[in-house]
Amino acid sequence: MSGSRASATYNLRQHYSGGLWTLFAISAFPPHLWTLVLFFRDFSWLSERSNSWDALGVGAYGLLFAAIESLLVFIGGLLLGLLIHPTWSTKRRILLLSVLILLTAGWGILGQLYFLWGGRAPEALVTYLASTAHPLRLLYIFLALLIAPSIVIPVFLLLRSEKALQIAASLVERLTLLSGLYLSLDAAALAIVVIRNL
């Protein structure tokens, strides 16, 4: 490997120039959104269990944990991004990573919503899996086949289509703005946690 190519590969700043904030904001968006959605659902029984201040405390710690989760996802995204060829433009690299993060988070949330809405696995599928020697293995393969196209197709479009790239860019820009709001709530959450621990 030539010296200049090595420096391009391992120079994070150059690899992501201008896109680090976007990547972090996108990493933070799903955990914060989902935490807030569930917290608002929980608020009434939390207040009843003790009081509103304690309920607010649960939300504050929840946002703190979401911030930590966002940081870990961001670091994971950074590391994954190092596998992308340095000849890619920063914009395309950031968009690809953002889309991957949003898709995986989306599946995580969808999985929870499925049970929340009372979803059950189809009877025929359960019966078939139960009749096999390795039902869990087959279930994972089935899920992989279900999820894979939702990952592969957007990635393919990002690589091939300028229009897809523009749509993704527009979406990411909007979510980055929204994420900024969520992250400002983290400051309030941190203040609540500090006060509660004084």
Next chain:
Amino acid sequence: MTALDRREFLKLAGLSALGLAMPRLFTAPGRLRQSGQENVLVVVYDAFSASNISLYGYPRSTTPNIEKLAQRASVFHKHYASGNFTTPGTASLLTGALPWSHRAINFDDTVSEVFSRRSMFHAFGNYYRMAYSHNLLANTLLEQFLSGIDDLTPWPNLYLQSDAFIGEVFPRDDNIATLSWVRAMKPLEDGTSYSTYLSSLYRAYQAGRVGLAKNNFPLGLPNINIDNYFILEDGTDFLAERAVEAQQPFLGYFHFLPPHFPYKTRKDFYRVFTNDGYRPPEKPFHAFTRRRSYEELLAKRTAYDEYIRYVDAEFVRLFRALETAGVLDNTWVVLTSDHGELFERGVSGHNTPLLHEPLVHIPLLIFAPGQSERIDIEENTSAVDLLPTLMHVTGQEIPDWIEGSVLPPYASNSEPREVYSLQAIGTGKKDPVEKATAVLLRGNYKLIYFFGYADLGGDYQLIELYDLENDPEELHDLSEVRKDIKEELLAALRAKLDQVNAPHQ
């Protein structure tokens, strides 16, 4: 005979003095004092209802091993908890005072400042005092009594895995921080958790730590807070080891969770009672019912009874280990509980205003050192009687704050006692008790007095009277039939409430 000269006499006198001094200079390992200062070991199994124990006549053979051991114990047939959940029940056991005195009345409460140094541990000040609790509510009390405990084992130590580290990061806000962590990382029954990515990884990590232990539990490992897992065997082994190694004389208080919900028995007791044909008497829904059906309650009761079998097996294993190690030769062993558990009247568990027998009638067995004959005590006794009894049998002065009295057969002069229980959730530490369920037991009669509950309508009160001798299942409310007894007990109970409320008016 050769006369001793002065030098020889002095040598002989010196050696004699040394010989007399030997036992005092070289005491047996771990022993600080002569006999009379015997060890005390209190073993509490949480939510252990006497109503479900075959030793006390329950039709299912839930405690075959304890029944055999009981041949060497004082068995108290009418022993009552002072509350129907861990906080007041445990606080009364540890302080010898009733809930309206120690004021640990609400969920996860501590006792009042006055009682913070009035515990079993402080009373046994010249003993080596050690304690452990699986139950976090009981642990809150133990931490409050820390100034009187020489060795308080942190609760996570006997868990296969736990969320305790959150409490270490946020020690001043442990409860809420841990609640939020649990909510973030562990899916509720509806499948949701705040975390979108990490909860799966966290669960995989926790599952790895649990390892092979789960293979012995068909319903899953015993737990609290979703996946803080433990096995009672670890508690038994730990206690047996501590009792052997501890400096003597020692006072040990060990509070284990089983048979508290969730009822996850070990595989050797799984389904031993399922479909056995036992059907307890059906009782009508109470005013405070949760409308659980008879069949649902029967299923839960069966799982609970099977869980009791696990407790029974582990207690006898503990007992045998202590016996083999010789610890029982000079140790008083107490087996009891903090409260009971209910599966009737449409209610399951102990989170209820009710104080019927299954909730407050708890086991008490006292194994005296060297006892070989069973003694049965049929008088009404209370959890607050345990502390003065233990002090009495170990030759110590009973503190004046204690409301209980020495139990027969250890009391030289035993008077019939009145027994009280109280459930007053929502009452502040400095507030009078104005909304509660209170029980007064006198002789065969039990009065249950519900007052201050707006749900009851009318004058917000409900009174029930039972003759436990002739109606142990509390099927026939005598409050309208035996009004004389009802009025007598009610007047006594109200007078007591007025007395305890006076300082808080």
